[in-house]
Amino acid sequence: MKPIYSTLLACFLATAPGAAVLAQSAPSNPIDSIVAVVDEDVILRSELDRAVANITGQFTAHPEQLPPRDILEKQVLDRLVLMRLQIGRAKDSGIRISEAELQQASTTIASNNHMSLEQLRQRLASDGLSYEEFQASLHDDMTVQRLRQRYAQSQVQISEAEVDQLLATQEIGGSELRLANIQINVSDGATPDEIAAAKAKIEEIKGSIERGEIGFRAAAARYSQAQNALDGGEIGWRSTDAIPPAFAAMLKQMQPGQISEALRGAGGFQIVQLEEVRAAQPQQITQYRASDIMVRTTDTVNAEAARQKIDALRDRIAAGEDFAKVAKEASDDTLTRNSGGDMGWFQADQWGGAVAAQIVSLADGDVSPVFESEIGFHLLKRIGTREQDVTDQNRRNKAREIIGQRKSDEVYERYLRQLRADAFVESRLGGA
Numbered sequence: 001m002k003p004i005y006s007t008l009l010a011c012f013l014a015t016a017p018g019a020a021v022l023a024q025s026a027p028s029n030p031i032d033s034i035v036a037v038v039d040e041d042v043i044l045r046s047e048l049d050r051a052v053a054n055i056t057g058q059f060t061a062h063p064e065q066l067p068p069r070d071i072l073e074k075q076v077l078d079r080l081v082l083m084r085l086q087i088g089r090a091k092d093s094g095i096r097i098s099e100a101e102l103q104q105a106s107t108t109i110a111s112n113n114h115m116s117l118e119q120l121r122q123r124l125a126s127d128g129l130s131y132e133e134f135q136a137s138l139h140d141d142m143t144v145q146r147l148r149q150r151y152a153q154s155q156v157q158i159s160e161a162e163v164d165q166l167l168a169t170q171e172i173g174g175s176e177l178r179l180a181n182i183q184i185n186v187s188d189g190a191t192p193d194e195i196a197a198a199k200a201k202i203e204e205i206k207g208s209i210e211r212g213e214i215g216f217r218a219a220a221a222r223y224s225q226a227q228n229a230l231d232g233g234e235i236g237w238r239s240t241d242a243i244p245p246a247f248a249a250m251l252k253q254m255q256p257g258q259i260s261e262a263l264r265g266a267g268g269f270q271i272v273q274l275e276e277v278r279a280a281q282p283q284q285i286t287q288y289r290a291s292d293i294m295v296r297t298t299d300t301v302n303a304e305a306a307r308q309k310i311d312a313l314r315d316r317i318a319a320g321e322d323f324a325k326v327a328k329e330a331s332d333d334t335l336t337r338n339s340g341g342d343m344g345w346f347q348a349d350q351w352g353g354a355v356a357a358q359i360v361s362l363a364d365g366d367v368s369p370v371f372e373s374e375i376g377f378h379l380l381k382r383i384g385t386r387e388q389d390v391t392d393q394n395r396r397n398k399a400r401e402i403i404g405q406r407k408s409d410e411v412y413e414r415y416l417r418q419l420r421a422d423a424f425v426e427s428r429l430g431g432a
Contacts (some may be wrong), residue, residue, distance in 0.1 A: 055072065098373055100371050148408070173273075177277055178236065178278075179274060185223055237278075293310070322338025
């Protein structure tokens, strides 16, 4: 059975670099020490040991695939440093994960593992991890994912002309490929000699794999400089239309198990292994229709006052007043207030995790309990559900998502490099 964190990655972090490493049990140090200073924060030896224990636990059956301990510690420490920097930047940006969102994420993980929350707690305990530690790590993962989303939204612009061009040149909704990669980084200001050295290194790795001297996953863990190195280079499932054209054309000619030629990408030189191919999954979506009432928390309306106000509004609805009438009179949601709170048709997570947690648990006609999001307190009334086939607008949205993913991967990778370069980081590992 895989460590529970593998499912967490699948659920939430398929596209998020710098994923946090969950801590499993590791020998405790009588006197903890500092292994890295990150701006005004520190990373302790106990944190590094727990993170390394989690990685080695995932390779129990094939420990030979891991790099030597000193290299592994450096790789894991680099990941922890980058995670710490992103968490700090997210906090400075005012990013907050609500308790409702965290609870919904935990419930989703349990469900995807065919468990109840109590069974999830028991499984974590058997792996030497408390539920509180698990939620703290999950909170960090979700925080970083939101930072990435916010940064991409501020930096990535997509024109209708780009969408038209993609639809004209690619078939949206083709087959899906499961991929893994190995990357050797090339800095933005690299010299010709440094570029040539990086290309020679990736070619050397490819040759070692093809000669059977090392497996692809082991080579990724040992040599790759991408954020997914310690996941064996795993990228996961991607539709053909979501893969950069330079790679997609090559992958179409490959069979499962084959490795691509080395190609220069945004971050450096990569080789990609095609692991599996499957037909595109049905593209039907469940949509919900609901009405909402929101009381916003502000500098002048604190959480307690907002909670009291929305509790009073819910009491009015429970006493028989029309939901739409109350929404028009009292909701702070300027997008829906004039229509009596009507949110239209939407996918569960379209309005954020807090709304998703409520909408999926309601029956048509039900009014939710009061719940909190990052902007205030809410009431929802679920009106109906429907299954929606992919339409032309869905295709355009998919095309826009593909373009956005490509662009956001590039801009966020540059952002992480700059974040790391601007930070004060002092490693105290021996030989680092």
